[in-house]
Amino acid sequence: MKAMKEKVQEVLNKVRPFLQRDGGDVELVDVDASGLVKVRLKGACGG
Template sequence: MRNWRGEFNMKEKVEMALTKIRPMLQTDGGDVELIDVDENGVVKVRLQGACAGCPMSQMTIKNGIEKLLKEKIPEVTSVESV
């Protein structure tokens, strides 16, 4: 939800940024679900579909999702899989 200045909150910013990476995951039969964003900038996600059981899932999170989110949203400190 936007604040009184029309700015998006952190969770909304993360969700919008994830829309940029979803097509790449979906071409491999996977997806990502945003679970939570805490006050310390830790983003919790759940990989779905083919990505959930993939041996490269941690690499996808750190080198793909986390990298993109940190570039787009400086307040993001890390991304964790739950």
């Protein structure tokens, strides 16, 4: 069974090309034990 962090990363990898097309990106910062996901938006998405 995959860890939650790996599952989230897989989903982010699917949406990443759409963000990059608009000059942005997303970075997985953390997934805590309760399932809270923290990401960092970069580039055009950062504002």
